[in-house]
Amino acid sequence: MSTPTRPRHHYTYVDRGADIYRDSFATIRREADLSAVPPSAERLAVRMIHGSGQVDLAADLVVDPRLVPAARAALEAGAPILCDATMVVRGVTRSRLPADNEVLCLLEDPRVPGLAQEWGTTRTAAAVSLWEPWLEGAVVAIGNAPTALFHLLEMLVDGAPRPAAVVGCPVGFIGAAESKQGLVDLAADHGIDVPFVTVRGRRGGSAMTSSALNAIAQEEE
Ligand SMILES: C/C1=C2N=C(/C=C3N=C(/C(C)=C4\N[C@@](C)([C@@H]5N=C1[C@](C)(CCC(=O)O)[C@H]5CC(=O)O)[C@@](C)(CC(=O)O)[C@@H]4CCC(=O)O)[C@@](C)(CC(=O)O)[C@@H]\3CCC(=O)O)C(C)(C)[C@@H]/2CCC(=O)O
Numbered sequence: 001m002s003t004p005t006r007p008r009h010h011y012t013y014v015d016r017g018a019d020i021y022r023d024s025f026a027t028i029r030r031e032a033d034l035s036a037v038p039p040s041a042e043r044l045a046v047r048m049i050h051g052s053g054q055v056d057l058a059a060d061l062v063v064d065p066r067l068v069p070a071a072r073a074a075l076e077a078g079a080p081i082l083c084d085a086t087m088v089v090r091g092v093t094r095s096r097l098p099a100d101n102e103v104l105c106l107l108e109d110p111r112v113p114g115l116a117q118e119w120g121t122t123r124t125a126a127a128v129s130l131w132e133p134w135l136e137g138a139v140v141a142i143g144n145a146p147t148a149l150f151h152l153l154e155m156l157v158d159g160a161p162r163p164a165a166v167v168g169c170p171v172g173f174i175g176a177a178e179s180k181q182g183l184v185d186l187a188a189d190h191g192i193d194v195p196f197v198t199v200r201g202r203r204g205g206s207a208m209t210s211s212a213l214n215a216i217a218q219e220e221e
Helices: 017-031 039-052 055-060 067-076 086-091 112-119 123-129 146-157 176-184 186-190 206-217
Strands: 061-063 081-083 139-142 165-168 196-199
Touching: 017 039, 039 055, 039 061, 039 067, 039 196, 039 206, 055 061, 067 139, 067 165, 067 206, 081 086, 086 206, 112 123, 123 146, 139 146, 139 206, 146 165, 146 176, 146 186, 165 176, 165 206, 176 186, 176 196
Parallel strands: 081 139, 139 165, 165 196
Antiparallel strands: 061 196
């Protein structure tokens, strides 16, 4: 195999990871209005903004002040993280996890295509129905599929075990805003009080959701 040669610099840019992170977080602190974010979730908000490149995200964030402490305590106790998409799984920095926690996505489970077909739903929603044995006290992370969040809410309303915390940030145009509103209204509409973070409207995504998990998993500085 040939040894690669470093190209000459034709552009001026920061190319050291630590410097990029430092400058990036300083920019967010300068430009984002975090005044409505609970203090316990400030670092979470900064990381979600970092993962999405959108400083105005803070205005659409809905964060329960208990979310970060509850999710962090669950992870320290060894809880698994249940994800709707493998993209969310891949974004989690394993070395940050306090108890070598399992990070699961059941989309590839062989039962999923059959269930989705039988129920006339998406594969992501069918995969969520397989979470039940892990759900009690788990940290849930939904970053892609609105139907996955709707399905989780329906399971909870039907009496499924309660997770410790929900990062519920599906993205898109069909069902994303509505499923997240369902999460916001879960306690008022159904008396199911689970700490959560979400983003109102269409914005969300796997990267932003992994960023939230990485903020939760990080040791306090
Ligand atoms: C309707 C779907 C949406 N997907 C979006 C955006 C992205 N999805 C990517 C990829 C690679 C995957 N999406 C699936 C989850 C797939 N996406 C859907 C579904 C058809 C239905 C979900 C829903 O509406 O609730 C869903 C398939 C399903 O039956 O559940 C995926 C499983 C499809 C597949 O490849 O098999 C796959 C996830 C694989 C994994 O990570 O495990 C994108 C990367 C596509 C792309 O841009 O090329 C992108 C990623 C966005 C992100 O940040 O996660 C939407 C926009 C979320 C959309 C739902 C809402 C809408 O308005 O349409």
